[in-house]
Amino acid sequence: MTTENFKSGFISILGKPNVGKSTLMNGFMKDNRFSIVTPKAQTTRHRIMGILTGDDYQLVISDTPGVIEPKYKLQESMMRFVNFSLEDADIVLLMVEPGDENLSPELETRISRLTVPIFLIINKMDAPSATPEKVAACNSYWQNAAKPEKVFYISALKQQGVEALFAELIEATPVHPAYYDTDFISDRPERFFAAEMIREQLFLQYKQEIPYSCEVSIDSFKEEETILRIRAIIYTERPTQKSIIIGKGGIALKAVGIEARKGLEEFFGKQVFLETFVKVDPDWRNKDSRLKNFGYQS
Numbered sequence: 180m181t182t183e184n185f186k187s188g189f190i191s192i193l194g195k196p197n198v199g200k201s202t203l204m205n206g207f208m209k210d211n212r213f214s215i216v217t218p219k220a221q222t223t224r225h226r227i228m229g230i231l232t233g234d235d236y237q238l239v240i241s242d243t244p245g246v247i248e249p250k251y252k253l254q255e256s257m258m259r260f261v262n263f264s265l266e267d268a269d270i271v272l273l274m275v276e277p278g279d280e281n282l283s284p285e286l287e288t289r290i291s292r293l294t295v296p297i298f299l300i301i302n303k304m305d306a307p308s309a310t311p312e313k314v315a316a317c318n319s320y321w322q323n324a325a326k327p328e329k330v331f332y333i334s335a336l337k338q339q340g341v342e343a344l345f346a347e348l349i350e351a352t353p354v355h356p357a358y359y360d361t362d363f364i365s366d367r368p369e370r371f372f373a374a375e376m377i378r379e380q381l382f383l384q385y386k387q388e389i390p391y392s393c394e395v396s397i398d399s400f401k402e403e404e405t406i407l408r409i410r411a412i413i414y415t416e417r418p419t420q421k422s423i424i425i426g427k428g429g430i431a432l433k434a435v436g437i438e439a440r441k442g443l444e445e446f447f448g449k450q451v452f453l454e455t456f457v458k459v460d461p462d463w464r465n466k467d468s469r470l471k472n473f474g475y476q477s
């Protein structure tokens with residue numbers, strides 16, 4: 180590793196829900212399991228740092244929750260994570276998608292406070308909605324709304340344009356020693372990724388408000404030589420939601436366990452024994468003490 184011209188910086192991915200921020204994060208990390216991705220909005224609830232170190236660079240990339248107007252305390256905390264990540268950033272990747280020409284007040288406030296370069300990322304270029312007219316309209320709208328330094332057209336899903344973007348990011352990153360040990364890949368512990376993988380299944384397998392009413396907490400995480408034993412508790416707000424999550428004869432919860440276990444085994448490269456329990460925790464999304472316990476900041 181050379182030290183003289185070593186580059187290191189913080190890069191934050193900012194955007195509305197569902198535009199593909201976590202998909203891009205996974206593309207950077209070369210791991211489709213790093214940050215959970217689902218078709219539902221507000222999948223990401225935390226700031227998740229991925230640390231990528233090369234011979235002469237270290238990029239600390241933050242995935243963040245989609246920017247919304249918060250309606251309850253959990254969402255307030257999610258938006259605080261967005262703000263923290265912008266405070267640190269050396270470069271902000273503002274992600275949008277063709278067809279979205281609407282600078283929400285929440286996004287506007289954050290963009291107006293930025294003093295660092297903004298790279299506009301027009302994602303979902305592979306989607307049928309990405310017609311040349313729509314892409315041009317999207318570009319001119321956001322050029323005007325955010326005054327970005329550069330624009331990139333990508334498909335995070337198909338990994339098109341991601342490498343070129345990465346190369347430009349290294350180019351634009353300041354000369355600075357590495358912020359983290361070179362073998363660090365995230366600020367989050369293994370338990371966090373385990374909980375996220377279970378939460379991903381809740382988002383994928385249940386409808387309407389169920390995923391939003393749930394939080395996953397890892398009660399015990401024991402690594403043995405050949406097996407990883409994980410005990411997870413799914414908290415939900417109401418008894419009716421608990422019975423939907425469990426399903427008739429436990430069938431729905433079993434399906435969550437099966438799919439989550441597959442992901443966990445792939446992620447940890449080890450056999451996993453997963454136990455899941457569902458508990459009712461009334462109104463946890465609005466209780467500071469509960470949110471703190473679940474790793475959110477007030």
Ligand SMILES: Nc1nc2c(ncn2[C@@H]2O[C@H](COP(=O)(O)OP(=O)(O)OP(=O)(O)O)[C@@H](O)[C@H]2O)c(=O)[nH]1
Binds near residue numbers: 199200201202224246
């Ligand atoms: N067609 C297409 N779909 C994409 C692309 N990138 C992401 N998606 C899809 O868009 C949906 C949302 O992706 P996420 O990566 O979870 O979006 P996000 O911005 O992290 O969403 P939040 O965490 O809710 O803010 C998923 O169904 C992705 O598969 C893309 O380049 N093309």
Ligand SMILES: [Mg+2]
Binds near residue numbers: 201202222244245
């Ligand atoms: Mg996300």
